[in-house]
Amino acid sequence: MAVKITNVYEGVVPISSSIRNAWIDFSSMDCSIVAIESDVIRDGKPVVGYGFNSNGRYSAGEILRRRVLPRLLEAEPGSLLDEQGGLDHAKAWDVMMNNEKPGGHGERSVAVGVVDMALFDLASKIEGKPLYRYLSERYGDGQPDDSVFVYAAGGYYAPGKTLTDLQDEMRGFLDLGYDVVKMKIGGADLAEDLRRIEAVIDVLDGDGSRLAVDVNGRFDLNTALEYGRAIEPYRLFWYEEIGDPLDYHLNATVAEHYTGPIATGENLFSLQDARNLIRYGGLRPDRDTIQVDPALSYGLVEYLRIQDMLRQHGWSSRRCIPHGGHQFSLHIAAALKLGGNESYPGEFQPTGGFADDAVVEKSRVGLTDTPGIGFESKAAFYKVLRALHS
Ligand SMILES: O=C([O-])CC(=O)C(=O)O
Numbered sequence: 001m002a003v004k005i006t007n008v009y010e011g012v013v014p015i016s017s018s019i020r021n022a023w024i025d026f027s028s029m030d031c032s033i034v035a036i037e038s039d040v041i042r043d044g045k046p047v048v049g050y051g052f053n054s055n056g057r058y059s060a061g062e063i064l065r066r067r068v069l070p071r072l073l074e075a076e077p078g079s080l081l082d083e084q085g086g087l088d089h090a091k092a093w094d095v096m097m098n099n100e101k102p103g104g105h106g107e108r109s110v111a112v113g114v115v116d117m118a119l120f121d122l123a124s125k126i127e128g129k130p131l132y133r134y135l136s137e138r139y140g141d142g143q144p145d146d147s148v149f150v151y152a153a154g155g156y157y158a159p160g161k162t163l164t165d166l167q168d169e170m171r172g173f174l175d176l177g178y179d180v181v182k183m184k185i186g187g188a189d190l191a192e193d194l195r196r197i198e199a200v201i202d203v204l205d206g207d208g209s210r211l212a213v214d215v216n217g218r219f220d221l222n223t224a225l226e227y228g229r230a231i232e233p234y235r236l237f238w239y240e241e242i243g244d245p246l247d248y249h250l251n252a253t254v255a256e257h258y259t260g261p262i263a264t265g266e267n268l269f270s271l272q273d274a275r276n277l278i279r280y281g282g283l284r285p286d287r288d289t290i291q292v293d294p295a296l297s298y299g300l301v302e303y304l305r306i307q308d309m310l311r312q313h314g315w316s317s318r319r320c321i322p323h324g325g326h327q328f329s330l331h332i333a334a335a336l337k338l339g340g341n342e343s344y345p346g347e348f349q350p351t352g353g354f355a356d357d358a359v360v361e362k363s364r365v366g367l368t369d370t371p372g373i374g375f376e377s378k379a380a381f382y383k384v385l386r387a388l389h390s
């Protein structure tokens with residue numbers, strides 16, 4: 001039976017808050033959402049797929065409304081389908097990218113990523129399977145991981161936030177079942193950041209290897225090296241996005257001097273950018289982590305290409321832990337056997353996070369059997385998504 005897209009709805013949801021990293025505050029952060037309705041009827045209602053654009057990049061409604069969605073709706077229905085009449089994600093991707101020049105990926109990758117997510121949600125719901133099983137059968141070995149490593153990201157700067165507040169926040173993460181936590185650095189001077197780092201390490205029973213620090217691309221080379229020397233003795237979980245995401249030379253130079261693990265990639269939005277990181281970024285496949293977020297970077301169709309590229313360069317999928325803390329990447333992590341997924345227990349609501357009843361134990365979270373991505377088991381977000389097409 002051939003699936004047909006009947007309607008597409010697009011909207012914006014605020015995910016603003018008073019937090020700040022070393023580069024931006026989140027006072028006006030928002031996020032695109034889409035609902036894609038099909039002609040497949042279940043329980044008397046059309047099956048609908050949902051997507052949203054992670055966090056950290058603003059909504060991309062203009063590109064969605066003017067370019068990506070009209071191409072999808074105007075495409076000859078058969079041009080989106082595989083031989084069995086199901087959605088062909090790579091063909092849909094080509095349709096959305098028709099008449100788009102290469103390079104300069106910017107916010108276009110966000111727009112395509114949202115729709116790609118919704119098409120995967122839709123296709124797996126039509127098959128009545130949770131997304132991770134659908135993906136594992138198609139792109140993995142059919143034996144997905146049944147739980148995924150997750151670390152708790154937070155530790156933002158916020159008005160009036162004290163060291164004690166930071167410690168309480170981190171204790172809260174441990175109480176929720178996380179063993180590894182992440183905090184922001186680079187938004188204060190080195191001496192203050194070291195006090196913040198030591199305060200958090202105290203909460204971790206003195207074990208720095210359970211703490212990741214994230215610079216959000218703020219440092220120039222000298223500052224990157226200075227901080228690197230200062231934090232190396234803590235033997236941290238990783239030192240993240242140290243300089244500008246496209247400054248591969250800076251990254252490579254830091255990797256020559258800083259012996260601990262480095263993580264980066266959340267602001268690389270294409271296969272080509274990720275390949276440049278691998279070619280020129282000096283990352284070490286035995287310890288470093290790639291954080292490309294499929295929702296921000298042209299969706300899973302492009303992420304699969306990135307996985308192929310990494311394999312060709314001798315990288316294990318286990319060295320990938322996507323940015324974003326969302327359910328889409330959680331399924332991808334289980335199906336493609338990634339190293340884990342980010343989680344934000346306290347931020348980016350209503351979009352971020354996993355099913356309402358998800359339980360984290362020893363820093364791992366299980367997958368649920370809800371068909372699709374499982375937005376339906378995340379009540380506050382589902383209400384927003386449902387309102388798009390009611
Ligand atoms: O503060 C942000 O933009 C989020 C971020 O870097 C992360 O999750 O690693």
Ligand SMILES: [Mg+2]
Nearest residue numbers: 214240241266
């Ligand atoms: Mg980051």
